[in-house]
Each structure stands twice: as structure tokens, then as C-alpha cells.
Amino acid sequence: MNFTKIIQVFVPLLGIELIFMIPAMIWAMIDHDVHVQIAFIKTMIVIAVVGILFWLVSRDAEDGFYAREGLVTTGMAWIIMSILGCLPFYFSHEIPSFIDALFETVSGFTTTGSSILVNVEEMSRGLLYWRSFTHWLGGMGVLVFLLAIVPLSGKNEGFTLHILRAESPGPSVGKLVPRMRQTAIILYVLYFVLTVIDIILLMVGGMSLFEALCTGFGTAGTGGFGVKSDSLASYSPFIQNVTTVFMFLFGVNFSCYYLIFINRIKDALKDEELHAYLGIIFVSILVITLNIRPLYQTTEESLRHAAFQVGTVMSTTGYATTDFDLWPGLSKGILMILMLGGACAGSTGGGFKIARVVLLLKSLRRNIHENLHPSEIKKIRMNGHIVDEKVLANLNGYLAAYVGIMVISFLLISIDGFSIETNVSAVIATLNNIGPGFAEVGATCNYSMYSAFSKCVLIFNMLAGRLELFPMIILFARTTWTRK
Amino acid sequence: MKIIIAGGGKVGTELTKKLSREGHEITLIDLDAEVLENIMEHYDIISIQGNAASLDTLEEANVQEAELLIAATDRDEENMLACLTGHAVNPNLHTIARIRDPEYKSQAIRLRDIFGLNLVINPEKDAAVEISRLLRFPGFLNIETFAKGSAEIVSFKITADSPINNVELKDFPQKIQTQVLVCAVKRDGKCIMPDGLFKLKENDVIYVTASSENLSALLKNLGIITKKTKYVLIAGGSRISYYLALELEQSGIQVSIIEQDPEKCEALASDLPEVTIIEGDASSQDFLDREGIEKYDALVSLTGLDELNIVMSLYAKARNVPMVITKLSHAENNRILDSLQVGSVISPKELSCNGILRYVRAMQNKEGAALSVHLIGEGQIEAIEFEISENDRYIDTTLKDIPTKKNVLIVSITSRGKSEIATGNSKYHTGDIVVVVTNADNPIRDFNEIFEG
Structure with a gap:
């Protein structure tokens, strides 16, 4: 393992984090929050010192960067970013406990949106801005951002592919164009433009600039941190509908947008995953609207709430316009299943990914078919291309790891003694980067009641979920750390 | 430039490496996913799994917007069909096909227009031409010709009894009484661009620039007896x-x-x-x-x-x-070969890459672009030929007053068909052909790139 080279990658990363703290600092200056400004300055000094240390250590790094370095870089980068990113909350004493601050920041970067804050309105605006901005940065991936702006070179110029793969969600991540840097720039430009459109529409709907920015960041990254305790419930139907649409949009694979952008609309619309995604959305909204109709006065209202909640859960955002914990069992059940499915591969959303679900179902159908016709040879296709058996084997491994993490973390947090529904939904909501779960971690509640140990387990879940399990799991493998 | 390379074999991989380093956007097509994966790990390119001759694959590779298609799969038919298809979709596409089977040779040349081929590469044929050139000029390991044949870079190995063994480079021209310039030395598998104090040793391979007329004098003074090969x-x-x-x-x-x-x-x-x-x-x-x-x-x-x-x-x-020539498919083995007595080494892969690279550079032929590029010493050193235009810097300045970059050497100047070995007092004028030698790490595409500042 080439650790010096890995550390070398962290240096510009810390620079990026430091620079992105400046806008948050400006909000604190506008509001004359001296303690927040001091907290940010302290954090920046810490980041600068760590950055200089890293730079000194890694000046003469040798080339040699392969798949495992890519995984370890990604896993460690996210941990380091989170630890440094949580310092403003901690230094300002607005979140007094370090574990809580870390939980909040990891929840931000991983675009989960699970909060330990009891009362969001009490927080100062500088910190709220930073909290929401972590969603935006974490949504497309901070290393991808790095790839876009810093030309990482080396003898092994293909190594950047491992970073893209480790950080971007989906079973088979590829480049859009031959050059990695160009690919990263395209992704970020699409992301930026969509975010700006969302923010403008939110402001048209009557939000202040600050609220629109924070809500926009949360929507774009499919995070879910709001600036109000009741999330989006008190905003106008227009704002809620805009957010619904954009949550769905950010849950779509960004390569579809690229194809539309380069005028290959037909190819973009042929994507099987997109069809499944839209199909699931349509059916779920329909069923839930009918199911919750008696709870609301008009069909419009129940449709709006159904669409919003389906969007928030499926894109793994985690906003809420209503307390869906009070909905009937069928609707809650559907939402729980949607939580597991997640958004499309290559989007900013989390979860198991629709592409994987589609592949699993296809492979299941093949298994059944093979039982009936043992000598028939069948290939699985996705978008007309034959899926490599290796991808399918990886998928099974992924499923095993996914279920394994879920079961173990469920057992670990059960020690705290909350209800099964709370614990199950807490694990699902963090591992799939959704945010709120059901019962005591429901839309109107938060995660503050868990013990520090359980919070650590959930922090791991959020990171593992965002990075598609393996970059985090590999950090716990002994062979990663021993020389061999 | 957007380039599609079909086939991730020896030539395909080498081209991917070279062209990607030169800043081109490469899309590589191959049938084997593992081959692609392996190449993707090393170079910043995009890959597509599929048959390069199929329209679907080519369209997926965005052939409509590509500028060049290099078909280098191991099947001639696939290469020809790929070029034909690519050309049909995108009439502005330049195509290069590798065609090896002698049976298709005349066909490929005569049907060039139908197949839309701009260049036909035949590694075996190129290797044969190269070998026959060596056989006609025994004594040298390699010969590269520049400026329409008026200047050459030749290489030979220094033997224990050679008159230039243990000679410092600044004394080299006196010793052999011929106007020549040593542009590179290969020692232990690594190419060095030496200075005057560099001392030649046994088993060094040296690359020397000389005008064509001086070649036989050089051989004679070096004590290399040449007998006509029969x-x-x-x-x-x-x-x-x-x-x-x-x-x-x-x-x-x-x-x-x-x-x-x-x-x-x-x-x-x-x-x-x-x-x-x-x-x-x-x-x-x-x-x-x-x-x-x-x-x-x-x-x-x-x-x-x-x-x-x-x-x-x-x-x-x-x-x-007296003369031994060895063909090696994997030239990277060359490192250990310097200590072995295997004579000249010919690598068909390198030769076809040379040809294609030359074509690619010529495609970019705007102001100041290279006329041709020759790779020497397993591609560690590049000899690049430029025609001087009015916009080039330091015209009519003596070379010793020109600040060139490190590891860049002007080795010969050809003025009106007459070649001269570059010395500190040489000058170049508009319209001259200048050969520049540089190590291949920093490719030079424009003549003005050779200068410091």
C-alpha cells in the first residue's frame, strides 16, 4: 500500500475544504456571530496545519496507485473530511459533544440528513449554511471535485478511475468522455446548473436567499438537512412541489443528463434503470395517494404529500412535508421498501440503487428459468448489453455485505433499548443515506437519544452507505494495514 | 484530438500509451473486458467492449465526432470493415488500418478510396523494409533517415577494441575525423542525452547524426569493416x-x-x-x-x-x-539484451507505432508542427523533424546563443537539400529542415516549444 501517495491526494482535498468554509464564515460575519467566526478560524488553522503536515510527509511520494489505493484513499478521505468538517460545530459549542458534531457532519457529507439537533432554529446561520453545504459537496463527491479542478498526474495516469469508481455510486461506473478531468468537470457542471435552477425556483416561491441556498444544497445532494425543525412542512405548496421535482431529478443517473446535453436524447430515454425508477415512482405515488386520501381534505393535498414523501425517500433526501409516521401501514410499508431500493446509480442519491435491484431481479428470473430448463444457456442483458458474470458475482457479494452490515448494526444499536421499528428504520435510514426513519427517529424526531456507541455505529453506516460499502469495509481489513 | 483505437493488442496498447500522453482523447475498443480493464488502470482513456467493425460499437464510441480511427485488431477483415463503417458514418474521419495478410495487400492499396483508408500499416512489411535497409548498410544497428534522405541518425554498439572506447565525447569528432554529433547514448537499457565530458564505454549504444555522404567515412574511421551482404x-x-x-x-x-x-x-x-x-x-x-x-x-x-x-x-x-538481426515482439525485454550479442533488434510493434505517430502529428500539421517523428532507443528518445517557418523564434541566431530546454538538442540543419551537422556556430533560416532530438517524456509538438521561456 502506497500510503505516502494516498496522503498526497489528501493535501489538495484539505485545501478545498478550507476554501469552502469561507462562505459559511461570511454568513457568520453578516450575522455578527463572533463565536462562530472564531470557531471557523480555529478550524481553518487546524486544517492548514494538518495540510502542511501531510504535504511535508508526502512530498516525495512514489508513483504506484492501484485499485486498493483508490479504495483506501476514498474511505480515509471521507473520514478525515468529516472529522475536520465537524470542528466548527464543536468549537462554537453549538453542538457541545464531539460525537454529536461528528454525527451531524458525517450525516451532512454522506447526504444522509439524520440530525441530532433538537431545535434547528437555534443554530446560527453560518453553521447551518456549512451543515447544508456539506450535502452539496458530498452529493457528487469531494474527490470527484478534486479530479475536476486538480490535474492529478503520475506515471499511472489511469489511477483516477479507481477514485471515481470508489466515490460514485453504482455497480458499473464509467467515464463519460475519455479524459477523467473532463468527465469530472461535466458531472460538476451538470450538478451546479441543476442546483442553481432549483435555488432560483425556490426563491421565486418566496424563500429567502439563505433558506433557498440551504434547501437547494440539501435537495441537490439528496441530503435533507433543513433550516427548520418541521423540515418543509410550513412552506408553500409551490416550494414543496419544486422540491419534489428536483428530488426526483437528482435521483436520476447523471449520464442521462449528459446524453441529453450532447443531443442523444433517445439513448438517454432508453435507459432501463430510468424506466424502472419512473415506474416505481408512478405506482408508489398512485397507491399512497389513494391510501392516505382519507387523512387529507383534498386529493391535491394527498397527491402532493404522497409525491413529496415518495421523492424524499426514494431519492434518499429525507425532507418531510408531513409526519408520515401517522400514515396507514400500507403507505409506511411502501416507503420502507423504497428506502431500501434507493435512487439510480450515478446519481447523488444513496440506497441499494435501482440498477442493482433490476439486475438482481433479472438474475433471480434466470435462476428460476435454469431450474426448469437446466441445459439452456441464458445471458443477462442491461440496456441491450450483456452483463458480465463478474458483475453479477460482485452484486451478490454486495448484497451479502449490505445485509450483513444491516444485521450487525441493528444488533449493536439494539443495546440502547429502543423499539424494533425505531432501530430497524434507524439502520436503514443511515445505511441508505435517507435521514429520518420511523417511530422515535421519525420525520419529526431526531437521533439525539442514542448512546455515543450507537452513534458511532450509525456514523459507520452512513459512510459505508455513501461509499458503497467496500471503501469503508476495506479500512477494517487487516491486510490493508500490514505489509505483504 | 479525438481518436478511436480498435484493438488492445501490442500495437493498440503502445499507441494508447503514446497518444494519451500526448494529450489526445482516446477511446479504446476491444472484445476482451479484461484487456480493457487492465489498460484503463494505466491510462486516462475510455473503453468500450465490443466488435470494432460493428456500427453499434462505433456509434457508442462516438465515431461521428472522432477525427481518427486506428484499426489495429488482429484480424485484417475486422480492421478494413471498421474503417469502411467508420468512414461511412463520418466522412471526415481519417482512418488507419493494420493489414497484415499479403493476400490483401494489393486490395487494400487499390481499394483505399472505397474502404476510406488514409493509411495502411503493415508491421511485418515495415519490419521487412527496415531489416533490408540494415542489411544493405551493415555495421549499423539502426538507421533513421531525415530531410528526404539527406541526413541520418545511425546507431552502433561500442566494442572493446573500438577506437572510441573510453573516449570523452568532446574528443569524439577528432578521433574519427568526421563531422558527426552524438545525440544520445544508451547504457544499461537507459537512454541518456550526454554532455561533452561523457565518457564512452564498451557496450554503449550510441546514436550519431551524420549527413548521408559521411556515413561510409564514419564506418571506415570507426574501423567497422563492411562487406557487401550477399x-x-x-x-x-x-x-x-x-x-x-x-x-x-x-x-x-x-x-x-x-x-x-x-x-x-x-x-x-x-x-x-x-x-x-x-x-x-x-x-x-x-x-x-x-x-x-x-x-x-x-x-x-x-x-x-x-x-x-x-x-x-x-x-x-x-x-x-558478421551481421545478426533479431526480431523481438516484446521490445521491453531489450533492457537485458544490451549485454547480449544479438546484433540489431527489430520490433515490428515499435515500427508500426512510429508510422502511426508520424501520421497523427502530420494531421495536426498546423503552423510549426512536426514533419515527422522517429522513435529511437525503444521509444525513449524522439527525433523530430521541423520545417522552419517565419513565426519560429531565433531564426538566423547562432545555436550557442539559443536557450533550449534541458534534454533538447538540435542535431542537424538541412538547407536547400544540403545537410549540416549542428554546431555552436550553425544557424537556421526560414524553410530549412531542422532535426531535434529530445527524450520522449516531454513530447514536443511545435518547434517553438523547444526553447526555454
């Missing part, structure tokens, strides 16, 4: 052997080919009536002795196995065959 033994009846025999036959050289496979012998015998075809195992030293290996002027090892070629060449050297 009898050549070729071990292995491959495609290169076929092309080489044809070439040599035309220059009146007697050729014998040893081949083990009776069917191949039959085919060669019917295609090459003037050539002696011997059926037998060239790797058997007894057999070589029986055929009288020591009587030949040259042995060319052209079997498909690098190891076998090396062993045969070593044996030929031991039996005092």
Missing part, C-alpha cells in the same frame, strides 16, 4: 520472412529460409521461386551447422518466439556470422 539466412517462415525475401531478392541478395512447418514451406516455396526453402528446426544448432551457418553474411531470426530468436542470434554471433 547471402542471408532467415530463420522462421513468418510473414516478415516473406516480405523480407521479396525485398532482398530485388537487391540481388541470395536468401535461404528455414521453416519447420512443412505446409508453410510448401506455401513459401510456391510464392518465392528464387528463394531456397529449407524444412527443418532452426533452433537446433546441429541443423544450423549442417546448413553451414558460418558461410552466410547475415542471419535474421524471425520466428514467433522471442526467446528462440535470441538463442539463435547468440549462436550465430558465436559462429562469427
Whole structure:
């Protein structure tokens, strides 16, 4: 393992984090929050010192960067970013406990949106801005951002592919164009433009600039941190509908947008995953609207709430316009299943990914078919291309790891003694980067009641979920750390 | 430039490496996912799994917007069809196809327009031409020709009894009394661009620029006796052997080919009536002795196995065959070869890459772009030919006053067909052809890039 080279990658990363703290600092200056400004300055000094240390250590790094370095870089980068990113909350004493601050920041970067804050309105605006901005940065991936702006070179110029793969969600991540840097720039430009459109529409709907920015960041990254305790419930139907649409949009694979952008609309619309995604959305909204109709006065209202909640859960955002914990069992059940499915591969959303679900179902159908016709040879296709058996084997491994993490973390947090529904939904909501779960971690509640140990387990879940399990799991493998 | 490369074999990989480093956007097509994965790990490119001759695959590779398609799969038919298809979709597409089968040779050239081929690359043919050039100029390991044949870069190995063994470079021209310039030295597999205090040692391979007229004087003064090659033994009846025999036959050289496979012998015998075809195992030293290996002027090892070629060449050297040429498919083995007596090494892969790179650079031929590029020393050193235009800097300035970058050397200036070896007092004028030698790490595309600042 080439650790010096890995550390070398962290240096510009810390620079990026430091620079992105400046806008948050400006909000604190506008509001004359001296303690927040001091907290940010302290954090920046810490980041600068760590950055200089890293730079000194890694000046003469040798080339040699392969798949495992890519995984370890990604896993460690996210941990380091989170630890440094949580310092403003901690230094300002607005979140007094370090574990809580870390939980909040990891929840931000991983675009989960699970909060330990009891009362969001009490927080100062500088910190709220930073909290929401972590969603935006974490949504497309901070290393991808790095790839876009810093030309990482080396003898092994293909190594950047491992970073893209480790950080971007989906079973088979590829480049859009031959050059990695160009690919990263395209992704970020699409992301930026969509975010700006969302923010403008939110402001048209009557939000202040600050609220629109924070809500926009949360929507774009499919995070879910709001600036109000009741999330989006008190905003106008227009704002809620805009957010619904954009949550769905950010849950779509960004390569579809690229194809539309380069005028290959037909190819973009042929994507099987997109069809499944839209199909699931349509059916779920329909069923839930009918199911919750008696709870609301008009069909419009129940449709709006159904669409919003389906969007928030499926894109793994985690906003809420209503307390869906009070909905009937069928609707809650559907939402729980949607939580597991997640958004499309290559989007900013989390979860198991629709592409994987589609592949699993296809492979299941093949298994059944093979039982009936043992000598028939069948290939699985996705978008007309034959899926490599290796991808399918990886998928099974992924499923095993996914279920394994879920079961173990469920057992670990059960020690705290909350209800099964709370614990199950807490694990699902963090591992799939959704945010709120059901019962005591429901839309109107938060995660503050868990013990520090359980919070650590959930922090791991959020990171593992965002990075598609393996970059985090590999950090716990002994062979990663021993020389061999 | 957007370039599609079809086929991730030896040539495809080498081209991917070279062209990607030069800043081109590469899309690589291959049938084998594992091959693609491996190449993707090393170079910043995009890959597509599929048949390069199919329209779907080419469209997926965005052939509509590509500027160049290089078809280098191992099947000629696929290469031709890929170019044909690509050209049909995008009429502005330049295409290069590798076509190896002699049966398609005339077809590919005559049907160029129909297939939309801009360049046909035949590694075996190119290797044969190169080998025959070496055989006609015995004494040098390699010859690269510039400025329409008026300047050359030749390479040779320094032997223990050579007059220039243990000589410092600044004394080199005096020692051999010829106007030449040492532009690079290969020692222990690494190419160095030496300064005047560099001391030559035994087994160094040196690359020297000289004008064509001076070549024979150089050979004489170096003490390399050159006898005209009359009898050549070729071990292995491959495609290169076929092309080489044809070439040599035309220059009146007697050729014998040893081949083990009776069917191949039959085919060669019917295609090459003037050539002696011997059926037998060239790797058997007894057999070589029986055929009288020591009587030949040259042995060319052209079997498909690098190891076998090396062993045969070593044996030929031991039996005092004056000229030995070894074909290696994996030139990267060359590093250990410098200490072995295997004569000149020919790598078909490198030769076809050279040809294609030259074409790519010519495509970018805007102001100041290179006329041609030659890779020497396993591609570690590039010799680039430029025509000086009015916009180039330092015209009519003596070379010693020009600040060039490190590892960049102007080696020859050709003015009105007359070549001159560059010295500190040389000047170049508009319209001259200048050859620049540089190490391949920092590719130079524009003449003005060679200057500091």
C-alpha cells in the first residue's frame, strides 16, 4: 500500500475544504456571530496545519496507485473530511459533544440528513449554511471535485478511475468522455446548473436567499438537512412541489443528463434503470395517494404529500412535508421498501440503487428459468448489453455485505433499548443515506437519544452507505494495514 | 484530438500509451473486458467492449465526432470493415488500418478510396523494409533517415577494441575525423542525452547524426569493416520472412529460409521461386551447422518466439556470422539484451507505432508542427523533424546563443537539400529542415516549444 501517495491526494482535498468554509464564515460575519467566526478560524488553522503536515510527509511520494489505493484513499478521505468538517460545530459549542458534531457532519457529507439537533432554529446561520453545504459537496463527491479542478498526474495516469469508481455510486461506473478531468468537470457542471435552477425556483416561491441556498444544497445532494425543525412542512405548496421535482431529478443517473446535453436524447430515454425508477415512482405515488386520501381534505393535498414523501425517500433526501409516521401501514410499508431500493446509480442519491435491484431481479428470473430448463444457456442483458458474470458475482457479494452490515448494526444499536421499528428504520435510514426513519427517529424526531456507541455505529453506516460499502469495509481489513 | 483505437493488442496498447500522453482523447475498443480493464488502470482513456467493425460499437464510441480511427485488431477483415463503417458514418474521419495478410495487400492499396483508408500499416512489411535497409548498410544497428534522405541518425554498439572506447565525447569528432554529433547514448537499457565530458564505454549504444555522404567515412574511421551482404539466412517462415525475401531478392541478395512447418514451406516455396526453402528446426544448432551457418553474411531470426530468436542470434554471433538481426515482439525485454550479442533488434510493434505517430502529428500539421517523428532507443528518445517557418523564434541566431530546454538538442540543419551537422556556430533560416532530438517524456509538438521561456 502506497500510503505516502494516498496522503498526497489528501493535501489538495484539505485545501478545498478550507476554501469552502469561507462562505459559511461570511454568513457568520453578516450575522455578527463572533463565536462562530472564531470557531471557523480555529478550524481553518487546524486544517492548514494538518495540510502542511501531510504535504511535508508526502512530498516525495512514489508513483504506484492501484485499485486498493483508490479504495483506501476514498474511505480515509471521507473520514478525515468529516472529522475536520465537524470542528466548527464543536468549537462554537453549538453542538457541545464531539460525537454529536461528528454525527451531524458525517450525516451532512454522506447526504444522509439524520440530525441530532433538537431545535434547528437555534443554530446560527453560518453553521447551518456549512451543515447544508456539506450535502452539496458530498452529493457528487469531494474527490470527484478534486479530479475536476486538480490535474492529478503520475506515471499511472489511469489511477483516477479507481477514485471515481470508489466515490460514485453504482455497480458499473464509467467515464463519460475519455479524459477523467473532463468527465469530472461535466458531472460538476451538470450538478451546479441543476442546483442553481432549483435555488432560483425556490426563491421565486418566496424563500429567502439563505433558506433557498440551504434547501437547494440539501435537495441537490439528496441530503435533507433543513433550516427548520418541521423540515418543509410550513412552506408553500409551490416550494414543496419544486422540491419534489428536483428530488426526483437528482435521483436520476447523471449520464442521462449528459446524453441529453450532447443531443442523444433517445439513448438517454432508453435507459432501463430510468424506466424502472419512473415506474416505481408512478405506482408508489398512485397507491399512497389513494391510501392516505382519507387523512387529507383534498386529493391535491394527498397527491402532493404522497409525491413529496415518495421523492424524499426514494431519492434518499429525507425532507418531510408531513409526519408520515401517522400514515396507514400500507403507505409506511411502501416507503420502507423504497428506502431500501434507493435512487439510480450515478446519481447523488444513496440506497441499494435501482440498477442493482433490476439486475438482481433479472438474475433471480434466470435462476428460476435454469431450474426448469437446466441445459439452456441464458445471458443477462442491461440496456441491450450483456452483463458480465463478474458483475453479477460482485452484486451478490454486495448484497451479502449490505445485509450483513444491516444485521450487525441493528444488533449493536439494539443495546440502547429502543423499539424494533425505531432501530430497524434507524439502520436503514443511515445505511441508505435517507435521514429520518420511523417511530422515535421519525420525520419529526431526531437521533439525539442514542448512546455515543450507537452513534458511532450509525456514523459507520452512513459512510459505508455513501461509499458503497467496500471503501469503508476495506479500512477494517487487516491486510490493508500490514505489509505483504 | 479525438481518436478511436480498435484493438488492445501490442500495437493498440503502445499507441494508447503514446497518444494519451500526448494529450489526445482516446477511446479504446476491444472484445476482451479484461484487456480493457487492465489498460484503463494505466491510462486516462475510455473503453468500450465490443466488435470494432460493428456500427453499434462505433456509434457508442462516438465515431461521428472522432477525427481518427486506428484499426489495429488482429484480424485484417475486422480492421478494413471498421474503417469502411467508420468512414461511412463520418466522412471526415481519417482512418488507419493494420493489414497484415499479403493476400490483401494489393486490395487494400487499390481499394483505399472505397474502404476510406488514409493509411495502411503493415508491421511485418515495415519490419521487412527496415531489416533490408540494415542489411544493405551493415555495421549499423539502426538507421533513421531525415530531410528526404539527406541526413541520418545511425546507431552502433561500442566494442572493446573500438577506437572510441573510453573516449570523452568532446574528443569524439577528432578521433574519427568526421563531422558527426552524438545525440544520445544508451547504457544499461537507459537512454541518456550526454554532455561533452561523457565518457564512452564498451557496450554503449550510441546514436550519431551524420549527413548521408559521411556515413561510409564514419564506418571506415570507426574501423567497422563492411562487406557487401550477399547471402542471408532467415530463420522462421513468418510473414516478415516473406516480405523480407521479396525485398532482398530485388537487391540481388541470395536468401535461404528455414521453416519447420512443412505446409508453410510448401506455401513459401510456391510464392518465392528464387528463394531456397529449407524444412527443418532452426533452433537446433546441429541443423544450423549442417546448413553451414558460418558461410552466410547475415542471419535474421524471425520466428514467433522471442526467446528462440535470441538463442539463435547468440549462436550465430558465436559462429562469427558478421551481421545478426533479431526480431523481438516484446521490445521491453531489450533492457537485458544490451549485454547480449544479438546484433540489431527489430520490433515490428515499435515500427508500426512510429508510422502511426508520424501520421497523427502530420494531421495536426498546423503552423510549426512536426514533419515527422522517429522513435529511437525503444521509444525513449524522439527525433523530430521541423520545417522552419517565419513565426519560429531565433531564426538566423547562432545555436550557442539559443536557450533550449534541458534534454533538447538540435542535431542537424538541412538547407536547400544540403545537410549540416549542428554546431555552436550553425544557424537556421526560414524553410530549412531542422532535426531535434529530445527524450520522449516531454513530447514536443511545435518547434517553438523547444526553447526555454
